Amino acid sequence: MLQINYIRENKEDVLARLSKKNFKQLELVDEILELDQKRRATQAQLDNVLSQSNTMAKSIGELVKSGRKEEIEKIKETTSLLKEDIKVLGEELTEIEQQLHNKLVQVPNLPHNSVPDGNTPEENEVVLTHGNIPTLPEGALPHWELAAKYDIIDFELGNKITGAGFPVYKGKGAKLQRALINFFLDEAEKAGYFEVQPPTVINEASGFGTGQLPDKEGQMYFIGEDNLYLIPTAEVPVTNLYRDEIVKEEQLPIKNTAYTPCFRREAGSYGAHVRGLNRLHQFDKVEIVQIAHPDKSYEILEDMSTYVQSLLQKLELPYRVLRLCGGDMSFAAALTYDMEVYSTAQQRWLEVSSVSNFEAFQANRLKLRFKGKEGKAQLAHTLNGSALALPRIVASLLENNQTENGIKIPAALVPYTKFEYIN
Missing domain, CATH: 3.30.930.10 (Bira Bifunctional Protein; Domain 2)
Incomplete structure (x- = not known):
């Protein structure tokens, strides 16, 4: 299986070498890159929400010590919403990763530069x-x-x-x-x-x-x-x-x-x-x-x-x-x-x-x-x-x-x- 980092950084080389191998589904490369971009964006969103949730969880402890009950309740409500976002984003990320994997396994290995041209x-x-x-x-x-x-x-x-x-x-x-x-x-x-x-x-x-x-x-x-x-x-x-x-x-x-x-x-x-x-x-x-x-x-x-x-x-x-x-x-x-x-x-x-x-x-x-x-x-x-x-x-x-x-x-x-x- 090709490494996604190499495809992302060397798209034109990948396309040229796949053509040399007579691979007919070159559109998969663009589909893979689109899914990879979507995966990274979703991962960034999830990381951001997880970071907010962790920060709020830590702040609850400080508020408990000071007895500020109203603020604690508001943070708990927000934390509850964040947990729902985490669940949704996690499921979405899993689905995208599976789609990306299913595309990647369809792509053959790239031929070495010494491989001669030809189909038969x-x-x-x-x-x-x-x-x-x-x-x-x-x-x-x-x-x-x-x-x-x-x-x-x-x-x-x-x-x-x-x-x-x-x-x-x-x-x-x-x-x-x-x-x-x-x-x-x-x-x-x-x-x-x-x-x-x-x-x-x-x-x-x-x-x-x-x-x-x-x-x-x-x-x-x-x-x-x-x-x-x-x-x-x-x-x-x-x-x-x-x-x-x-x-x-x-x-x-x-x-x-x-x-x-x-x-x-x-x-x-x-x-x-x-x-x-x-x-x-x-x-x-x-x-x-x-x-x-x-x-x-x-x-x-x-x-x-x-x-x-x-x-x-x-x-x-x-x-x-x-x-x-x-x-x-x-x-x-x-x-x-x-x-x-x-x-x-x-x-x-x-x-x-x-x-x-x-x-x-x-x-x-x-x-x-x-x-x-x-x-x-x-x-x-x-x-x-x-x-x-x-x-x-x-x-x-x-x-x-x-x-x-x-x-x-x-x-x-x-x-x-x-x-x-x-x-």
């Missing part, structure tokens, strides 16, 4: 490309056919049990999943991340804190009877570990990692681009989250991007890094890098990670602050990234590494899988 994925900026695209043998298969050939992922069985988008991993397919999860967690620990295992259901306050609510409620599975949501990513519960907290400046940066299943309702269209593992309703992911000092967050973002790239290099996958344009960014992000791996059999790039800096946007919702030596609490910055999401990694590993002898496992994973080939 095609306008994202390619920052770098790494690795060589392999040459596959004649008759190379897409991953869904490889999964059936080697009996490692069963999409039909998942459809029978639950529905489309919920595959069943079998045999070496299941072991590959477990190997990737353990590999990613071990690598995160080596990089200084502290592992946690959070719940996979969240309440409304947690969804609001990281910006999923009220923006993305239609994309999450909702448990109506308990008013809970299945998590779309471990970012949500892990970041909410620090909701309503004041941490010490010397603790920063705080680095956490977590493995969780993730659940997304988003419906895919038909076609090869969403077939197989390309888009699922349930998938596994290892997440990295950092709570950072505002002066360090963009340096940390670059470090997180480099770290995710190191995982792709160890998996021997060709990849590229994109800086997302304003119109393709999420509601809460200020700057996002997407990592995409090349799926040779499908001849297309597949997104496997997003690494984002949210600046103080989430922290303002979470009331997540840090306090330095001077004793003043200020909002921290939050960052998160996929390190990594499994489905498209598995898809690319299967497709890019298919040989006449089966699917070759990257050397970094063999200690985890305990086998070198899927055959």
Whole structure:
């Protein structure tokens, strides 16, 4: 959530940066400023009436001592009227603050100055490309056919049990999943991340804190009877570990990692681009989250991007890094890098990670602050990234590494899988 002080003092900058993010409700900015002005005027009135009431309450004591009963009665009558004014103004202020809050939560985060212009994925900026695209043998298969050939992922069985988008991993397919999860967690620990295992259901306050609510409620599975949501990513519960907290400046940066299943309702269209593992309703992911000092967050973002790239290099996958344009960014992000791996059999790039800096946007919702030596609490910055999401990694590993002898496992994973080939 944007800070009202910044909007008030930088209206033109806010409008320009929201336009860069392709935000269509720019009129909200004026509505917010009008409500803010009304809130401050009402608060001033309330403070003035409270001050008068306090002054009169003190004067009654002096008048009692001097026995001036008539004046006491007049002051009591006035005090009674002031109390009624206090009640009315207090209710009015509460209503204005709620209206202001309801407007503020509709406004997305402002994009960083380095975010390129554009509204579609095609306008994202390619920052770098790494690795060589392999040459596959004649008759190379897409991953869904490889999964059936080697009996490692069963999409039909998942459809029978639950529905489309919920595959069943079998045999070496299941072991590959477990190997990737353990590999990613071990690598995160080596990089200084502290592992946690959070719940996979969240309440409304947690969804609001990281910006999923009220923006993305239609994309999450909702448990109506308990008013809970299945998590779309471990970012949500892990970041909410620090909701309503004041941490010490010397603790920063705080680095956490977590493995969780993730659940997304988003419906895919038909076609090869969403077939197989390309888009699922349930998938596994290892997440990295950092709570950072505002002066360090963009340096940390670059470090997180480099770290995710190191995982792709160890998996021997060709990849590229994109800086997302304003119109393709999420509601809460200020700057996002997407990592995409090349799926040779499908001849297309597949997104496997997003690494984002949210600046103080989430922290303002979470009331997540840090306090330095001077004793003043200020909002921290939050960052998160996929390190990594499994489905498209598995898809690319299967497709890019298919040989006449089966699917070759990257050397970094063999200690985890305990086998070198899927055959």
